[in-house]
Amino acid sequence: MENEGRRKFLGVCVAGATAAAAVAAGYPVFRYLAPRSGQGGAAKLVIPAGELKEGDAKFFEFAGSSAVLIKTKSGELVALSAVCTHLGCIVQWVKEKQQFQCPCHGGQFSTDGTVLGGPPPRPLAKIPLTVTEGNITIG
């Protein structure tokens, strides 16, 4: 009788420790994969137009999420969300190809956010911008 109680107690302890270890191991993975919330970060951002050369991209935080400003080789300015529309990884700019690539599953996007390949179901979200007196205002 006493052994049975001890066995139950040990079983509960082992189950609790296993559950705590699973949560501790899984939380960093969840944080990495989960899209960032819309909290924090500037809702409007001003970047001097001279900061960006043709063919370059500049990443920044916008409204609590990663975003990117591109100046195409033809001089057009485009601001996009840098959050991949597949599972939320942050895309990377590949200057040689003039396109974005997602490091997670190989999604590819053009300079205007259009999906060129891979699993992303939608284009990158566009962010409005205006250019006045040498400044680019995003948002």
Ligand code: FES
């Ligand atoms: S998260 Fe970008 S391709 Fe999967």
